[in-house]
Amino acid sequence: MKTFIKGLWSEHPTLRQLLGMCPTLAVTTSAINGLSMGLAVIFVLVFSSVVVSLIKNLIPHQVRIAVYTVIIATFVTIVDFFFKAYYPGISKALGPYVPLIIVNCIILGRCEAFASKNTVGKSFLDALGMGLGFTWALFLLGSIREIFGAGTILAGTSLMIKIMPQDYNNLVVMILPAGAFLVLGFMVAAMNRIEEVRKSR
């Protein structure tokens, strides 16, 4: 259970360990983009971790990183083709950041640091926890940027809600790259603050 929980908070991949920054910043122009990226990463992370922990005893130590990368690249190709076939809109919005999941350090990091040393079940839980942690951070970041930058949330789905009043001037900077850096900076600071208060109790 602890294996699962730690990815959601105390060892949160993006906000505590600062891994997987590129997709975190790049695709979070809207909540739905953040969410779909998160789901894609969960899929790749879970399957790669399970496969790595299944064959961990067969891989020679020297070439292990190359083997992990090839395993990850295979699952990413599957996700990419899946998006292209069933959700062409999302595939277009995420652009090259879907293939770039291959070099998302969270996935390689979990394969190397956890899955290569633990049983299949534990690796599965660890991957699921880390993936969900990653997803909520992306969803939150995407929501904040979308609310302030476009005044809506979940645009592009049937659940779209207009949050800001009609005469609200969109803060365009939130959708621009600069906004991503700024919001994420404040999110990490908030996380630090919460941990500080929790520890001092």
Next chain:
Amino acid sequence: MKELIIIFISTVLINNFVLSYFLGICPFLGVSGRIESAFGMGMAVTFVMTLATAISWLIYNLILLRFGLFFLEYVVFILVIASLVQIVEMFIKKFSPSLYQSLGIYLPLITTNCAILGITLFMVARNYNFIEAVVFGLSGGLGFALVLLVMAGIREEMAYSDIPRVFRGAPITLITAGILALIFMGFSGLISS
């Protein structure tokens, strides 16, 4: 020639890999603490990027396209990059042990530097010819090195300033990067397309 200059300027300044495509953020946050290591990292990335675009272009256009193997694109590209990084690592280890020490863990991590895989994918998506691809790779690397150096300079100064405690480390670096990104947006008027 004109196209090449446009590719160069727009990749270094306007569509900078770090500040507008968010590629290579991990080394950007990790190695930008000191100017010296930032310079070494920037040069290593520039070198690997230029070679990676050249080799991937050849493999993609001469082998993958000809035999209809384009679905192997990602796997092949990442293997090219991984082996290139291995070569660069051995090279630096032999000729500059001090640089090797200061780059530390980040050298093997160039493999997972998304800027490098990213640039090969952009190159394919934009249908560059061979010369354009090499210039694109070189300017992408130089743009990365430029931002890394600027950031390292700022962070060396920042070490002496009084930053609120919860903002120390990563948060203030991210916010500084945000302001840098705003500044770099000023370059976007440089080329009117």
